[in-house]
Amino acid sequence: MIAAGSVQIxxxxxxxxxxxxxxLYLFIWRIVRTARREVSEPQVSADDSMLLTPxxxxxxxxxAAKKIGKLVVxxxxxxxEESELPLDSVGLTVGRDGxxxxxxxGDTFASAEHARFDPRGDGVWxxxxxxxxxxxxxxVKLKRPxxxxxxxxxxxxxxxxRFER
Amino acid sequence: MTLIAVGALTAVxxxxxxxxxxxxxxxxxxxxxxxxxxxxxxxxxxxRVTVPHADPYLLPMAGLLTAVGVTEIYRLDPxxxxxxxxWIVIGVALFSLTLFILRRDYRRLEGYRYxxxxxxxxxxxxxxxxxxxxxxxGARLWxxxxxxxxxxxxxxxxxxxxxxxxxxxxxxxxxxxxRLKDFGPLLVIWGCAMLVLxxxxxxxxxxxxxxxxxxxxxxxxxxxxxxxxxxALFLVGAVAVYELVSRVRDxxxxxxxxxxxxxxxxxxxxxxxxxxxxxxYQLTKSLYSIANGHYGGTGLGKGTFTTTDGGALIPYLNTxxxxxxxxxxxxxxxxxxxxxxxxxFVMRGFRISLLAxxxxxxxxxxxxxxxxxxxxxxxxxxxxxxxxxxxITLPFVSYGGSSVxxxxxxxxxxxxxxxxxxxxxxxx
Numbered sequence: 001m002i003a004a005g006s007v008q009i010x011x012x013x014x015x016x017x018x019x020x021x022x023x024l025y026l027f028i029w030r031i032v033r034t035a036r037r038e039v040s041e042p043q044v045s046a047d048d049s050m051l052l053t054p055x056x057x058x059x060x061x062x063x064a065a066k067k068i069g070k071l072v073v074x075x076x077x078x079x080x081e082e083s084e085l086p087l088d089s090v091g092l093t094v095g096r097d098g099x100x101x102x103x104x105x106g107d108t109f110a111s112a113e114h115a116r117f118d119p120r121g122d123g124v125w126x127x128x129x130x131x132x133x134x135x136x137x138x139x140v141k142l143k144r145p146x147x148x149x150x151x152x153x154x155x156x157x158x159x160x161x162r163f164e165r
Numbered sequence: 166m167t168l169i170a171v172g173a174l175t176a177v178x179x180x181x182x183x184x185x186x187x188x189x190x191x192x193x194x195x196x197x198x199x200x201x202x203x204x205x206x207x208x209x210x211x212x213r214v215t216v217p218h219a220d221p222y223l224l225p226m227a228g229l230l231t232a233v234g235v236t237e238i239y240r241l242d243p244x245x246x247x248x249x250x251x252w253i254v255i256g257v258a259l260f261s262l263t264l265f266i267l268r269r270d271y272r273r274l275e276g277y278r279y280x281x282x283x284x285x286x287x288x289x290x291x292x293x294x295x296x297x298x299x300x301x302x303g304a305r306l307w308x309x310x311x312x313x314x315x316x317x318x319x320x321x322x323x324x325x326x327x328x329x330x331x332x333x334x335x336x337x338x339x340x341x342x343x344r345l346k347d348f349g350p351l352l353v354i355w356g357c358a359m360l361v362l363x364x365x366x367x368x369x370x371x372x373x374x375x376x377x378x379x380x381x382x383x384x385x386x387x388x389x390x391x392x393x394x395x396x397a398l399f400l401v402g403a404v405a406v407y408e409l410v411s412r413v414r415d416x417x418x419x420x421x422x423x424x425x426x427x428x429x430x431x432x433x434x435x436x437x438x439x440x441x442x443x444x445x446y447q448l449t450k451s452l453y454s455i456a457n458g459h460y461g462g463t464g465l466g467k468g469t470f471t472t473t474d475g476g477a478l479i480p481y482l483n484t485x486x487x488x489x490x491x492x493x494x495x496x497x498x499x500x501x502x503x504x505x506x507x508x509x510f511v512m513r514g515f516r517i518s519l520l521a522x523x524x525x526x527x528x529x530x531x532x533x534x535x536x537x538x539x540x541x542x543x544x545x546x547x548x549x550x551x552x553x554x555x556x557i558t559l560p561f562v563s564y565g566g567s568s569v570x571x572x573x574x575x576x577x578x579x580x581x582x583x584x585x586x587x588x589x590x591x592x593x
Binding site: 009014017019 | 167170171173174177178180181184185222225226229335337338339341342385386387388461462464465466467495498499502503505506509512513516
């Protein structure tokens with residue numbers, strides 16, 4: 001009797017063990033299956049995996065090496081405050097339109113194409129490219145291109161930038 | 166479906182333990198499975214209400230790991246399982262609370278980043294304070310308040326990740342340029358944390374924190390150079406620690422040569438003895454335990470964990486060494502499945518980070534997920550002799566209150582990020 005009983009218990013335990021393992025793998029299979037489905041979904045690009053793409057990081061490094069300067073956002077309805085926009089030798093266009101290097105989508109006072117930062121041999125020049133409400137440097141409306149000094153506050157629409165080296 | 170799987174697994178597990186160990190355990194054991202399932206359901210409902218768009222598999226995976234853990238802990242010692250159960254209750258409560266408070270926008274935490282950074286350092290320093298700090302097993306990382314004792318380091322890990330995410334998002338551009346002065350505040354908080362960790366001799370955590378730091382820095386700036394410098398610094402530090410701290414030297418010796426053919430000096434007993442009977446006793450017994458499991462395992466409740474005279478065969482079996490207990494009872498097939506669940510959890514976590522739309526969310530998700538992955542690697546790798554062994558818990562599975570609670574908070578964090586990312590993408 002006792003021997004028969006223990007054999008039964010052994011069988012039950014074996015069945016339970018197999019059931020446990022099968023359930024474990026079913027669970028895994030279920031999750032892996034959804035993961036396979038997600039592969040066919042519109043993919044996030046590899047660039048999204050980092051906060052900065054490798055190209056951006058390289059540009060930042062080069063810009064730092066050249067010491068051309070940068071723009072710091074003082075206040076803006078469109079950009080993060082205190083975020084920094086490095087200037088490289090190519091120059092940057094600013095405006096409400098998404099085509100600009102610095103787009104200001106939420107800034108209703110900015111024109112679609114508003115102004116341009118233009119690094120030249122003697123420094124960074126700011127030029128208004130035909131905006132409706134004008135571009136201001138330290139509160140003074142810009143009439144012709146002006147060379148920026150470190151610390152200058154540039155107002156475009158409702159966005160203020162500070163120029164720094 | 167996943168709900169049924171977790172429930173059935175818990176029931177089968179407890180039933181198996183009960184039948185195999187009838188002489189030791191009462192029939193009440195099956196009620197554990199019921200209580201556990203109830204808790205899991207509760208967490209599930211809270212998650213459905215507060216974060217309806219969150220990744221639907223994170224909670225089931227965490228539930229499964231917790232279920233396997235609590236089953237094995239119950240099998241080893243029913244009173245420990247009861248205490249673990251209480252900690253799971255607290256964990257689920259904090260999980261729900263975190264989800265509820267931050268369900269609208271967790272990103273306001275970013276505004277308190279420096280507070281989180283200082284909080285993390287303060288928590289890490291707590292055990293070093295006289296009076297409430299306590300040294301257990303050679304590492305001073307416990308805080309004792311009356312009958313309660315916990316490891317603040319586990320929670321500090323999450324706070325530090327929030328600090329790093331906030332700080333790195335804000336400064337990623339200047340950091341990518343690599344000017345040293347921009348690293349100032351980062352290095353100060355960083356140095357404090359590492360100093361405290363080395364002071365408390367908690368090497369596993371030091372390694373974990375350093376790894377999280379490097380990965381988050383890399384994700385924020387895309388500069389491999391930083392990872393290179395970090396790894397070089399780590400190597401220098403590791404060699405220095407090896408030369409200076411005898412405990413570390415012992416760990417490496419145990420790792421490389423756990424068995425000796427001739428008697429060597431044994432520090433514990435002060436006599437000459439084979440190393441496998443002395444310093445590496447725990448590791449070698451654990452390796453035998455894993456080997457004893459073969460492919461299919463002995464079955465839950467039927468493994469051998471006591472010596473012939475009834476003593477525990479492997480010290481700290483249910484915390485640091487729970488993996489080897491599971492390897493014996495579930496076999497290679499079973500623990501491979503367990504490791505796969507960990508891998509899937511990490512995969513889901515990184516996916517959440519990919520989908521997240523803003524830098525802070527990305528960094529939080531990467532930090533939490535990588536911390537989870539690295540912690541699992543450090544302990545499982547240590548047990549399997551891939552790296553030197555350092556005592557640290559296996560997330561969700563090991564016995565240990567602070568670990569269970571903080572991992573549930575980590576889970577809540579990932580689900581919050583996932584919820585926001587999916588809601589913005591317009592995915593159910």
